[in-house]
Amino acid sequence: xxxxxxxxxxxxxxxxxxxxxxxxxxxxxxxxxxxxxxxxxxxxxxxxxxxxxxxxxxxxxxxxxxxxxxxxxxxxxxxxxxxxxxxxxxxxxxxxxxxxxxxxxxxxxxxxxxxxxxxxxxxxxxxxxxxxxxxxxxxxxxxxxxxxxxxxxxxxxxxxxxxxxxxxxxxxxxxxxxxxxxxxxxxxxxxxxxxxxxxxxxxxxxxxxxxxxxxxxxxxxxxxxxxxxxxxxxxxxxxxxxxxxxxxxxxxxxxx
Amino acid sequence: xxxxxxxxxxxxxxxxxxxxxxxxxxxxxxxxxxxxxxxxxxxxxxxxxxxxxxxxxxxxxxxxxxxxxxxxxxxxxxxxxxxxxxxxxxxxxxxxxxxxxxxxxxxxxxxxxxxxxxxxxxxxxxxxxxxxxxxxxxxxxxxxxxxxxxxxxxxxxxxxxxxxxxxxxxxxxxxxxxxxxxxxxxxxxxxxxxxxxxxxxxxxxxxxxxxxxxxxxx
Ligand SMILES: Nc1ncnc2c1ncn2[C@@H]1O[C@H](COP(=O)(O)OP(=O)(O)O)[C@@H](O)[C@H]1O
Ligand SMILES: [Mg+2]
Numbered sequence: 313x314x315x316x317x318x319x320x321x322x323x324x325x326x327x328x329x330x331x332x333x334x335x336x337x338x339x340x341x342x343x344x345x346x347x348x349x350x351x352x353x354x355x356x357x358x359x360x361x362x363x364x365x366x367x368x369x370x371x372x373x374x375x376x377x378x379x380x381x382x383x384x385x386x387x388x389x390x391x392x393x394x395x396x397x398x399x400x401x402x403x404x405x406x407x408x409x410x411x412x413x414x415x416x417x418x419x420x421x422x423x424x425x426x427x428x429x430x431x432x433x434x435x436x437x438x439x440x441x442x443x444x445x446x447x448x449x450x451x452x453x454x455x456x457x458x459x460x461x462x463x464x465x466x467x468x469x470x471x472x473x474x475x476x477x478x479x480x481x482x483x484x485x486x487x488x489x490x491x492x493x494x495x496x497x498x499x500x501x502x503x504x505x506x507x508x509x510x511x512x513x514x515x516x517x518x519x520x521x522x523x524x525x526x527x528x529x530x531x532x533x534x535x536x537x538x539x540x541x542x543x544x545x546x547x548x549x550x551x552x553x554x555x556x557x558x559x560x561x562x563x564x565x566x567x568x
Numbered sequence: 569x570x571x572x573x574x575x576x577x578x579x580x581x582x583x584x585x586x587x588x589x590x591x592x593x594x595x596x597x598x599x600x601x602x603x604x605x606x607x608x609x610x611x612x613x614x615x616x617x618x619x620x621x622x623x624x625x626x627x628x629x630x631x632x633x634x635x636x637x638x639x640x641x642x643x644x645x646x647x648x649x650x651x652x653x654x655x656x657x658x659x660x661x662x663x664x665x666x667x668x669x670x671x672x673x674x675x676x677x678x679x680x681x682x683x684x685x686x687x688x689x690x691x692x693x694x695x696x697x698x699x700x701x702x703x704x705x706x707x708x709x710x711x712x713x714x715x716x717x718x719x720x721x722x723x724x725x726x727x728x729x730x731x732x733x734x735x736x737x738x739x740x741x742x743x744x745x746x747x748x749x750x751x752x753x754x755x756x757x758x759x760x761x762x763x764x765x766x767x768x769x770x771x772x773x774x775x776x777x778x779x780x781x782x783x784x785x786x
Contacts, residue, residue: 368688393696401694411689415707415785424703425693457784470689477693 319344319379319512320365320481326373327360327536334360335371336536342481344379345510349523349544352533353559358516361533362483365514366403367396378402379480401429404474408486410466412458418445418469419454422476429477444472448502464495468502475506482506484515488522520564524548532556573755579746583756586742587763593659593738594725594767600664601724602717605671606706612676614701630669636730638662643734659731667724674716678709711782718775725767739763 320342327335334357342348350358363369365376367384376383383399386392413421422444423437432440445451448468458466467487474482484503488496500522506513507526517523523530523544530547532540532555540553548564551557611623630638643658653661682705690700710717732741743760747753 366692368692397691397694397696400692403692405689405692407685407689409685411683411685413686413689413704413708415711415782425695428699428703429694459784459786473693 316344316379317341318377319346320514321377322361322365322374323377324374325361325364325371325376327357327364327369328372334536335364337374338536338538339374340531340538342512342514344512346529347507347513347515347527349527349530350514350516350533351518351520351523351530351559351563352539356533357536358533359485362405362485362514362516365481365483366400366405368405397429401425401477402480404477404479404482406467406470406474406482406484406487408490410458410463410470410490412466412470412473414458417455417457418450418461418472421458421469421473425473426476440476441472444476445469447475447505448472449498462495463491464498467491467499471499471502471506480512482511482513484513484517486516486518489518518563520548520560532559534559571754572752575750575752576755576759579750579756580759582746583739583742583759583763586737586739586760587767589656589737589742590725590728590739590763591767593656593663593731593736594721594728594771596660597663597667597728598721598724600660601667601671601720604664604668605675605717606710608668608672609675609679609709610701610706612672613679626665627669627672630666635662635666635727636733638666639730639734655731655734655736658734659728659736663724663728663731666727667720670720671713671717674713674720675706675709678712679705681712682708711786714775714779714782718771718779721775722768722771725764725771 318341320340322338322340325335325338326333338361350361352358360369364371365383367376371384378399379402381399383396385395387395413424416424419438419441422441423432426432426440427437441454442451445454448471450465450468450472453461453465458469461469471487487503488499491499496519500519503513503515504526515523515527527544529541530544531538532547532551532553534555540547540551540556547556548560551560608623608627611619612627615623639659639662642662643653643655646653646658686704686708687700690704691697695703728738729740732738732744735741737745739760743756746756750756
């Protein structure tokens with residue numbers, strides 16, 4: 313799988329909101345097909361790091377690369393807009409609060425961007441919507457509006473919407489945190505399925521069991537730095553840093 | 569001289585025709601005020617200052633001066649600079665722009681209150697800012713303000729009577745003509761009022777249908 317160990321590269325990422333330094337020199341490589349979990353206490357900068365990858369929160373220092381192209385390269389404003397819009401088509405993102413478009417049906421949520429940006433015909437777009445919504449188990453509700461769906465269903469449609477652009481990389485920012493407990497599993501199942509398809513994913517999560525079961529690597533972040541990283545069996549069973557242990561004691565049943 | 573409604577049938581066609589003109593001018597001005605309102609709102613919020621400021625002036629004129637004066641200005645004033653508009657067109661432009669400014673205020677507020685996750689989600693799939701506005705933010709904002717825009721449109725219907733002053737033979741002016749011929753103001757004003765009421769009911773019915781249609785997509 314690791315034909316390209318530097319598929320995603322974050323080099324010396326630094327981010328400040330005014331005087332508040334939220335990311336402090338973070339570097340990270342993700343291989344093609346790899347699945348990385350980011351865990352850490354609230355406010356440690358997980359979302360900011362994820363949002364820096366597709367430039368929703370532009371870095372104040374450092375570089376982000378995807379598949380050999382720099383995402384946040386410096387270009388004149390207009391050219392940069394073109395460049396970043398193209399890059400973002402390759403980077404799917406799933407939000408904690410779904411952010412589905414409420415005025416569009418599930419089908420239209422999925423097809424809007426492909427139609428607009430890739431010029432798909434109505435028929436091609438419909439086939440795409442059916443394929444992607446089937447993948448997340450939402451085919452029966454293809455013509456429902458978000459207001460007619462449960463939280464778990466909304467999130468599955470949001471995943472289908474991101475997948476419809478055939479991204480090279482998927483980012484998940486606490487995709488199940490806003491869900492009622494009984495709806496978490498249906499979304500986790502979908503994400504597991506994507507893992508089996510070896511889609512490159514970076515997953516911010518507070519679900520340690522899920523991270524342990526699905527991810528190849530786990531990063532523990534605290535106060536804007538990566539404190540420790542490694543395979544899940546090391547991070548969860550045998551972490552080296554005291555900060556990691558302290559965090560896991562709060563979040564794991566049988567913490568080390 | 570008591571009330572005598574038997575004079576009505578003879579002049580009914582005049583008043584009816586006036587009613588049709590009122591409907592025509594209201595529908596045309598309502599459409600202009602709706603799409604103009606969206607355009608003004610987007611300009612007010614996002615256009616560069618060079619474009620925004622002239623629009624602010626237009627906005628001030630249409631909000632801060634009487635509609636009657638605006639109609640005079642468009643119909644009589646513009647002729648002087650070589651723009652000779654038919655009365656109907658001048659009336660539609662005056663009414664339409666006047667209410668476009670009010671609709672724009674509503675839509676601006678609504679645009680700003682669309683959840684910012686919507687813009688982010690749209691940008692994340694690769695849409696440009698203007699694509700995201702057009703496809704995601706503005707449609708939601710407009711849906712949110714359909715009820716108050718509907719109220720503005722009812723006000724527009726009532727204010728359409730003002731275009732009688734520039735000679736459009738709409739409902740009020742037609743009633744006056746019938747009165748001129750019969751000296752029966754009460755009967756014909758009452759008839760005109762009944763017509764306005766019916767048009768009003770139709771507009772409310774259309775508004776309810778639109779609201780029901782979009783209720784799921786909110
Ligand atoms: N847009 C912003 N403006 C100012 N501060 C922000 C902004 N976004 C995040 N922060 C701050 O950055 C820190 C990290 O936030 P975040 O990345 O959301 O953490 P996490 O996702 O790990 O909970 C927090 O202190 C948060 O208050
Ligand atoms: Mg977060």
